[in-house]
Amino acid sequence: MLILKSKRKARRFAGILFIIGLFVIWAVFFFRSVKAANMEWSYSASDYYSVMSYSSPGNILDRSGEILLDGSREGWKWNEGAAYNSAYASLIGPDIKLTAVSKSTMLGAGAKKLLGIGSNTIYNPLKILLPLPVSGDDIRMTTDTSLQLKAMELLADYPTSSIFMYNYKTGEVLTSVSKPTFDPITLEGIVMDENNKYMSFSDKQGKGINKNIAYLRPPGSTMKSVTAAIALDYDESLADFSCKCPGTATIDGVKVICHSTHGTVKSMQSALDKSCNIYFATLASQIPNDVFEAGLVDCGFNSVVSYGEYNVADGVFGEVDKLNGLSSIDKLYGAFGQATCRTTPLQMAVIYGYIASGGDSVLPYFFEIDGKEHETEETFAMFGSSTAETLADMLEQSVSNGSGSKAYIEGMNVIGKSGTAQWGDGREDTAWFIAAIRNEDYPFVVCVCLDESSRGGSSAAPFARKMLQSAIDLTNSENAIDEIPEE
Ligand SMILES: [Zn+2]
Numbered sequence: 001m002l003i004l005k006s007k008r009k010a011r012r013f014a015g016i017l018f019i020i021g022l023f024v025i026w027a028v029f030f031f032r033s034v035k036a037a038n039m040e041w042s043y044s045a046s047d048y049y050s051v052m053s054y055s056s057p058g059n060i061l062d063r064s065g066e067i068l069l070d071g072s073r074e075g076w077k078w079n080e081g082a083a084y085n086s087a088y089a090s091l092i093g094p095d096i097k098l099t100a101v102s103k104s105t106m107l108g109a110g111a112k113k114l115l116g117i118g119s120n121t122i123y124n125p126l127k128i129l130l131p132l133p134v135s136g137d138d139i140r141m142t143t144d145t146s147l148q149l150k151a152m153e154l155l156a157d158y159p160t161s162s163i164f165m166y167n168y169k170t171g172e173v174l175t176s177v178s179k180p181t182f183d184p185i186t187l188e189g190i191v192m193d194e195n196n197k198y199m200s201f202s203d204k205q206g207k208g209i210n211k212n213i214a215y216l217r218p219p220g221s222t223m224k225s226v227t228a229a230i231a232l233d234y235d236e237s238l239a240d241f242s243c244k245c246p247g248t249a250t251i252d253g254v255k256v257i258c259h260s261t262h263g264t265v266k267s268m269q270s271a272l273d274k275s276c277n278i279y280f281a282t283l284a285s286q287i288p289n290d291v292f293e294a295g296l297v298d299c300g301f302n303s304v305v306s307y308g309e310y311n312v313a314d315g316v317f318g319e320v321d322k323l324n325g326l327s328s329i330d331k332l333y334g335a336f337g338q339a340t341c342r343t344t345p346l347q348m349a350v351i352y353g354y355i356a357s358g359g360d361s362v363l364p365y366f367f368e369i370d371g372k373e374h375e376t377e378e379t380f381a382m383f384g385s386s387t388a389e390t391l392a393d394m395l396e397q398s399v400s401n402g403s404g405s406k407a408y409i410e411g412m413n414v415i416g417k418s419g420t421a422q423w424g425d426g427r428e429d430t431a432w433f434i435a436a437i438r439n440e441d442y443p444f445v446v447c448v449c450l451d452e453s454s455r456g457g458s459s460a461a462p463f464a465r466k467m468l469q470s471a472i473d474l475t476n477s478e479n480a481i482d483e484i485p486e487e
Pocket of ligand 1: 260261275
């Protein structure tokens, strides 16, 4: 009897243990599911790993809906041997573990949506009973793969360069390629940090980094348009400001050297055509420091600006001393994009898109959840719309008749500005060309940066033209699908 009783007891005990065990397992799964569903945006890589193991991540598609990365419980798989892999590598980024969830990569910026974080499974009663893996959304990038490949083809002889292009009316980023790139499958070409754990973001050549958004360069003469805009906003009659360029001049105690001796530069238009350094340094000296600094902040310099979900390297301009403000050398050299002035192609593309649109543009975005429309965000007010219009007329004139003629496209109103930026730390110059189309049907802005450009910076303007032409062709072919062809 006693044995029977204890046997029954033991069986009951085992049964209770079993139920408790089941409950514990359920609770673990449930809390992981709740955690994954409600986790807020965070930079902690370990948080993401824990979610990753409990998530069924979504796919990454290109603009046309083609799968670039296949999401599965094991993570993301690139298409073995695909021609587009290296074109997308620095934009999409390597596996999340290697980037420490860097927001400057697509995988980092899109992690929340791809992993289904914040999808509120807790409110679904079935999911409480059966806490299944959180499924992430598919993400559709705005980039066009043919344009990505076109940019890579243009940069074939430029191992350390970048091209960025976006539609300033819709915000869609059409192209973002950056070199040196890497193989996203073998990870060959990535520079690791000192602990050999995460991808290094401090490599001077920018290996594997998305240079369009996370790599600061001196903008060189492309900055002259910003100086011109601040000047016109301050006093529109400065469009007629004239000064002498003797080749070398001392302005506010700072020695400024021009790349040529331009003699009398009779207007802002002429200064932009000739890209005269002394003119823009002298022009900056006409503007009070506080006005100049405020103008820079309005254009996104010295301020934290977020562009959609991406973490963008902020434009830096000068070392602002709290007591004395911008130093003369930072201000006067910064007026033509040298000294401590630094920016990203994305920031400059936003500024030129704003100019081309007459102050009515939107901020770029890189992706949307597949099937959901993206809400565009208007560009912050940088300067007055009349300033933007006046400047756009001048920059269009420069492309039609002046220094930017290699970016001219027949039948289009193209604005543009070139730049040759010196780093001041022994690195070879970076050649810039930023161009934008003003025509309503083709609102594109492109920024070409050719690093180590002693080997041919003159290609920047033709590359800008070719990218814009490709975007025009793509738009025409996309539109042609909806139209009945004329005989
Ligand atoms: Zn000059």
